[in-house]
Amino acid sequence: MTTTTIDARGSYCPGPLLELIAGLKLIEIGDEIEVWSSDMGSVKDIPEWVAKVGHEMGETVEQDGYWSLRIRKSK
């Protein structure tokens, strides 16, 4: 299992969720992505999309001025 970090802090376009969607296409099932987002909306919209598609949401941690969200590719 490998973890890829996507530093999407300060990203207005395409933004953290679109970066995540693109990033998931490049990893294997079982691998993880850690998204860094400075947009508080990511705390809501990333888990919402992850649940809708059927990937696995890991922990969300508030860091100094941003959030770190961990997602495991499940399909």
Add this chain to the structure above:
Amino acid sequence: MSKRILIVGGGLAGTITANGLCRQLGGALGKGEVSITMLGNTDQHMYQPGLLYIPFGAMRETELFRDQRKVLDRRVNFLLDPATNIDVDGNKVECQSGKSISYDYLVIATGSRIVPEEIPGMAEGAHWFYDLDGARKMRNALAEFDGGKIVVNVNAPHKCPVAPLEISFMLHHHLAKRGLADKTEITYTYPIGRLHALEPVAHWTSAEFDKFGIKSETFFNAKSVDPAAKTIESEEGSTLPYDLLVTIPPHRGAEVIEASDLGAGGWVPTDRYSLNREGSTNVFVVGDTTNIPISKAGSTAHYEADTLVDNLASLVLEGRTARPYDGKVFCFVETGMDTGTYVWFNYETPPNPGPPSKMIHWSKLAYNRLYWLSARGLL
């Protein structure tokens, strides 16, 4: 000893960089202290944003192309010889011809490409305008279209993030002029839970779509297309029927990036401020090729290239860089066939699109011509 600058890629980012460097390094070039070489895949330079107009017959194909050598400053040594391997440890690039070209400074500007084949059925069942062949086919399909369901499907990642909105508005207005608006239902799909990545643009789009009766479905990432049944299915479990499917296909970076093990998906890990390839001090990345989390767009490539020109020229002449890239992006947005708006933002400033106007539309039409001055580094 002469400093050798090698630019891989002859699209907008590579071309602005090459021409800008010629202007700033003119003296050193004249004395033979610096050389600039570009490796390109084609001898024709294409104005890619013009592809949007091809399906509607609003631009001629010949308007999209210029001879690459004529767009480039004559001091650039242009080689029509695609790179096949980029060796950043050995400071050299291998080419299709078998040549190996060494450099002191490397600029990677290899761009992006559409990969509709990565979604089953998409290449067979969908139309797009992101390359010339696709735009021609879409023009033909649109000419034959006499009403029905149109799905405008957006996939991630993709370049020119406002183009999906533009094509939706333009389709509506084009079909309305042909008297087909009442017989047509346009549904726009987007990968995340709103209509555009930029929240203010998404809000604005929602109101505009309501005005024109354009429907939408969010959280829609294409999983497959069934060309026989004329349906598109999403990863999220939704299926939409279509008579005409217009897709913004997913993108990847250039094959040479992956072949050279420089970045997953063809995107090179890049410092968002210095534009250095991560881990290299003499390798820079501009345009779509970076993995910087900002729009892959012509304007991004332009502003990055402007920054890189200043930095690389300063590095060569003074041994220091000039300024960081601030993340600036500026995009015109066509909101129909005769109105437009624009958005701009950077790493610190969020976008805030204004109301559409004819004046902004005309500005975009003017830019469609002025582009060639941009590419030459004059605008």
